[in-house]
Amino acid sequence: MKRLQFNRKSNQLAPISRLPDEILLLVMAEGVKCQTNEVSFRFERAISRVSSHWRALAISDPSLWSCVPMTPNLPSRLFDAYLQRSLNNLLCLEFRGWEPSEPPSKQRRGLLQAYLDLILSNCAFRIHSMKIFGMETELLELFVFQLRMPVLEHLSVYSTLDGRRTDLLDVGCIFDIENTVPALHSLEFEDMRLFIPTDGNNDAPAVKKLRLTTTTAYSRNADSGDLYTGHGTSIIEPSDFYNVLSTLPNLRCIILDGRVVDLASNQFPVLATFPLVETIQFYNSVAVLAEALAFINVFSGVNHLILGGSDIASFTRNLPMLAQGTWPFLKCLTIMDLEPGSLDGFPGWLNLRREAGHPKLHLEVLAPIGPADEQDTVRETLRNLVTDGLLCDSSRFNGYEML
Numbered sequence: 457m458k459r460l461q462f463n464r465k466s467n468q469l470a471p472i473s474r475l476p477d478e479i480l481l482l483v484m485a486e487g488v489k490c491q492t493n494e495v496s497f498r499f500e501r502a503i504s505r506v507s508s509h510w511r512a513l514a515i516s517d518p519s520l521w522s523c524v525p526m527t528p529n530l531p532s533r534l535f536d537a538y539l540q541r542s543l544n545n546l547l548c549l550e551f552r553g554w555e556p557s558e559p560p561s562k563q564r565r566g567l568l569q570a571y572l573d574l575i576l577s578n579c580a581f582r583i584h585s586m587k588i589f590g591m592e593t594e595l596l597e598l599f600v601f602q603l604r605m606p607v608l609e610h611l612s613v614y615s616t617l618d619g620r621r622t623d624l625l626d627v628g629c630i631f632d633i634e635n636t637v638p639a640l641h642s643l644e645f646e647d648m649r650l651f652i653p654t655d656g657n658n659d660a661p662a663v664k665k666l667r668l669t670t671t672t673a674y675s676r677n678a679d680s681g682d683l684y685t686g687h688g689t690s691i692i693e694p695s696d697f698y699n700v701l702s703t704l705p706n707l708r709c710i711i712l713d714g715r716v717v718d719l720a721s722n723q724f725p726v727l728a729t730f731p732l733v734e735t736i737q738f739y740n741s742v743a744v745l746a747e748a749l750a751f752i753n754v755f756s757g758v759n760h761l762i763l764g765g766s767d768i769a770s771f772t773r774n775l776p777m778l779a780q781g782t783w784p785f786l787k788c789l790t791i792m793d794l795e796p797g798s799l800d801g802f803p804g805w806l807n808l809r810r811e812a813g814h815p816k817l818h819l820e821v822l823a824p825i826g827p828a829d830e831q832d833t834v835r836e837t838l839r840n841l842v843t844d845g846l847l848c849d850s851s852r853f854n855g856y857e858m859l
Contacts, residue, residue, distance in 0.1 A: 764792030
């Protein structure tokens, strides 16, 4: 008893104990926000075991318990604890599939069905966001078709689980869910090939944002400078990419992170157009874009283009060649990781835009790469473009206005 009283007194005298509860809750919320997808360690559970005061404080804030980590072996009592502590808050579910050493496929369907019944009877109407890691196509279909989630807005599907990859995922089941998730407007797929069967009614009209990502390592050809991915399974064929876009008639934003789509083959349907797309972000894939001139015309209504990662120089060098791809509606260009020497061809492209009567661009340069003196040279080049009337006066370099 004396030992317990001593520890309690020591805790009260610690500097952190003098923090107001409001500040401590902000720290806790930030810790929950920054944690990874690890299931074995959860920040909200760890801080609730530090002291009785911290436990009471953590449990009193339902937002700390609104992200529910779900594994096939999650105890039902722990699942219930998250539901009770989150009160009526909207939920984010993070579902992780099975490890290779765990039950064979025939047993997994039954286990997953029991899990789905638990979700359906308790919280399906509160699910706002869902992340699914490493699940086979057959189980994914079971998971998606049975859940009626009226407020689900964000769905992310990852083919990998601790390095294990699903080679080919038929995402037709994802797009044929208009009646089960009417509020869905954001889709993300990572490290997977996409295939949509031509038969059936695959349509997701509410979706406005699509993100396709690959975490595959890149290698560069020493002679040509071309980038290659380590795994061909991460590259989506243009026809499959077109089929995906065709199921999203109201799509407004496309994010391609990595060499996701094999645009270099230039096999995109010539007559395909998606004029409603307003924002496109390419990260580590601009070299592919520069090789696919037809792709520029497919998204003629783009007003915000975001470029980042490797080989931006390849893109800017090819810009003057894209006479038909000057994007008449483009108003804002954001370039991340800009390296010295990456602006070749950029002034020529801006002149083409001016001659065509297109509006001046607002340019945002974020996180430039290189020594300070080389960055100053790049900034001076861009400042001259502003002075010449090729860029808006509001253009910014690393957070500061050019002029």
